[in-house]
Amino acid sequence: MTKPDVVITGLGATTPLGGDVASTWEAMLAGRSGVSKLTQEWAAQLPVRIAAQLAVEPSEVLDRIRLRKLDRSEACALIAAAEAWADSGLADAGLDKERLGVVVGSGIGGAQTLLAQDDILEASGPRKVSPHTVPMLMPNGPAAFVGLEYGAKAGVHAPTSACATGAEAIAWGLDMIRAGRADVVIAGGVEAVIHPLPIAGFASMRAMSTRNDDPERASRPWDKGRDGFVLGEGGGIVILERADHALARGATIYGRLAGAGMTSDGYDIVQPHPESEGGGRAMLAALRDSGIAAVDVMHVNAHATSTPVGDMAEILGVRRVLGDHPVLTATKSMTGHLLGAAGALESIATILSIRDSVIPPTINLDDPDDALTLDVAALKARHMQIPAALNNSFGFGGHNVALIFSRA
Numbered sequence: 001m002t003k004p005d006v007v008i009t010g011l012g013a014t015t016p017l018g019g020d021v022a023s024t025w026e027a028m029l030a031g032r033s034g035v036s037k038l039t040q041e042w043a044a045q046l047p048v049r050i051a052a053q054l055a056v057e058p059s060e061v062l063d064r065i066r067l068r069k070l071d072r073s074e075a076c077a078l079i080a081a082a083e084a085w086a087d088s089g090l091a092d093a094g095l096d097k098e099r100l101g102v103v104v105g106s107g108i109g110g111a112q113t114l115l116a117q118d119d120i121l122e123a124s125g126p127r128k129v130s131p132h133t134v135p136m137l138m139p140n141g142p143a144a145f146v147g148l149e150y151g152a153k154a155g156v157h158a159p160t161s162a163c164a165t166g167a168e169a170i171a172w173g174l175d176m177i178r179a180g181r182a183d184v185v186i187a188g189g190v191e192a193v194i195h196p197l198p199i200a201g202f203a204s205m206r207a208m209s210t211r212n213d214d215p216e217r218a219s220r221p222w223d224k225g226r227d228g229f230v231l232g233e234g235g236g237i238v239i240l241e242r243a244d245h246a247l248a249r250g251a252t253i254y255g256r257l258a259g260a261g262m263t264s265d266g267y268d269i270v271q272p273h274p275e276s277e278g279g280g281r282a283m284l285a286a287l288r289d290s291g292i293a294a295v296d297v298m299h300v301n302a303h304a305t306s307t308p309v310g311d312m313a314e315i316l317g318v319r320r321v322l323g324d325h326p327v328l329t330a331t332k333s334m335t336g337h338l339l340g341a342a343g344a345l346e347s348i349a350t351i352l353s354i355r356d357s358v359i360p361p362t363i364n365l366d367d368p369d370d371a372l373t374l375d376v377a378a379l380k381a382r383h384m385q386i387p388a389a390l391n392n393s394f395g396f397g398g399h400n401v402a403l404i405f406s407r408a
Contacts, residue, residue: 076235077143082265167189255355262402300322301392
């Protein structure tokens, strides 16, 4: 059975670099950092006092009454989805909502709501706990609110696979369309956990950068001076659509989602396999699924979080599967690590790289690791033709997702 082509017809985002896709993309190409010092009082007690916070607060986009019923992650989902939906032109397309699906995930979910309401419970008792608490904290909340917003009836799903969540959501959206369950899927990931407890937990693992006095230079994938990731927040949403459906309505097409590969390491709860065994299998599976030759994959938007072990393991996997010709970038050097939203935002960057024939820079790569044996678009954007590109996302628990995009 021939698999139907699946294309991207809408993009939406809210990130540390901008409140929408255009401003985020412009900042990426300019090599700007979204990392800053935390000025909240609670940050003073923490060993890590930097993060990549939203460039535009949800309160500037959504009304106050609505925000009272939403966790910050759910607000990010609705903001990004609104931009993607408007971008797609589907609002005026007469879409059968029984053919519309949603796959939006979060790595951690409504942690801010959970922790804030627990504080209220301890201080003031159960009668003061918000009646909206459960819908705000449940991990499927972002997907559910997006599904309700657009009346999706083909299925609303919420994968949770740590830092691979956003990419996995896009892969599941691809599968929904190929399986004939939907013609259109709103897919992506969100995260909003810039809060003392998650930061303290990551810091205790020594997973985060402690460059508190130099925030814009803290996230430095592949650099010898890297000392951990920087926590970010935001959301990324793409509209996936069966190609013939998109063409029939005259939609603008950004590119094609050609293939996806998903594997697991079976190795460790937090450490990746040192040779990217599982990550490499995900890349190989994506190649096979796409039918695209490795030689045509000219660009990789790497997972590269700026951790000492993970960055170099991925290099081994990319070289083993694709060879030494692709040009890599690590956009987390600018956005920080958006956890469950990372794969979705980086997919958007990958799609735009193909469309605009330009690779965003990896900033802060001043002293490359000796084991960095592949070409990286370091410090400034690289202009080149890109027929196909790959986006990697890996997560705690050994989750691996690779997505391949190409020109339509």
